[in-house]
Amino acid sequence: MTVQVATTPITAAQIACHFIYLANETGSFISNLKLQKLVYYAQAWHLALYDKPLFEEDFEAWAPGPVIPALFDEYKSFQWKPILKNVKQADFPQEVSEFLEEVSEVYFFRDAFELEMMVHREAPWMKARGSLPIAEHSDAIISKESMKQYYKSRAAS
Numbered sequence: 001m002t003v004q005v006a007t008t009p010i011t012a013a014q015i016a017c018h019f020i021y022l023a024n025e026t027g028s029f030i031s032n033l034k035l036q037k038l039v040y041y042a043q044a045w046h047l048a049l050y051d052k053p054l055f056e057e058d059f060e061a062w063a064p065g066p067v068i069p070a071l072f073d074e075y076k077s078f079q080w081k082p083i084l085k086n087v088k089q090a091d092f093p094q095e096v097s098e099f100l101e102e103v104s105e106v107y108f109f110r111d112a113f114e115l116e117m118m119v120h121r122e123a124p125w126m127k128a129r130g131s132l133p134i135a136e137h138s139d140a141i142i143s144k145e146s147m148k149q150y151y152k153s154r155a156a157s
Contacts, residue, residue: 029111
């Protein structure tokens with residue numbers, strides 16, 4: 001008889017705390033705008049590499065790029081300033097920690113504006129927004145499937 005160990009699902013808020021912790025440890029600037037993009041890229045690459053979401057929450061295709069509204073609301077009081085919050089280092093399974101380390105190596109030390117410009121040129125955000133002007137508000141969902149397909153094709157090249 002095998003025993004199934006229940007695992008608690010990872011949330012977007014936990015992934016956000018990971019990046020805030022990293023910013024605290026490295027003395028880096030992390031705004032709400034930058035945080036959203038880092039969480040987005042973690043989800044996107046997890047979908048592409050592992051064919052499953054890292055967390056269940058959906059991103060909306062806001063003008064500044066992908067946003068999880070609840071996560072945005074949690075940190076909106078910081079506005080464009082650094083998020084100053086003491087968080088504990090997350091206790092993720094080893095494979096998740098290693099994955100987040102790889103995502104951080106590529107994206108963490110980029111600034112918010114560079115990350116915003118990157119997602120504005122990528123198909124999942126553009127597809128979700130359709131023909132809307134870049135500055136127009138949108139709450140259209142960026143599908144996990146479009147993220148998976150787009151980043152999977154980038155991983156293959």
